Amino acid sequence: MSTAEADRLAALLKALAEPTRLRLLSLVAAHEGGEACVCDLTEPVGLSQPTVSHHLRILVDAGLLTRDKRGVWAYYRLVPERLAHAARALDPQRP
Template sequence: MTTVLPLADDATAPLTAAALSAEEAERLAVLLKAVAEPTRLRLISLVAAHEGQEACVCDLTEPVGLSQPTVSHHLKVLVDAGLLEREKRGVWAYYRLVPGRLEDVARALLLG
């Protein structure tokens, strides 16, 4: 499982509350790069909307119209960014949102 680092020392502070350190800017940039791609945004939405807010990669290929390896690549980017968690069950991988992570990103972008 990926270790999710906080966005900043105070994860509830908006981006405009104080200047970001280089490390904080790097963490936020990784997250924003991960979601700044239409397929990845759709995958986050599909996982969140799926029963139990968890989906198998096999459930995600058809809705996005991409091959399983391509979908798995996009999901890996989201896992590496700390937005999704991955659990292997048999031959399939299941994905779910990391609780509170999207809210952390939203709070960081608030113009406070």
């Protein structure tokens, strides 16, 4: 693994290394249609909308979620390839 690859993987893992963000990823993935509005995520994690939006922005910046703005709300969708990339980087034997 090159230095640049290690830096990118470390940034990804840093985004994942927070319990609220892991819960948000799980909630988005499990949501109907694989997409969730920020308005659907505040109550399950018990945090304010600005705090949830902050965590979601970190996940988007890490490439783990995509964001689609519709009117006043933002909708988030998981990027499964990004999680698969992290798994392969950590376990080169994984297909």
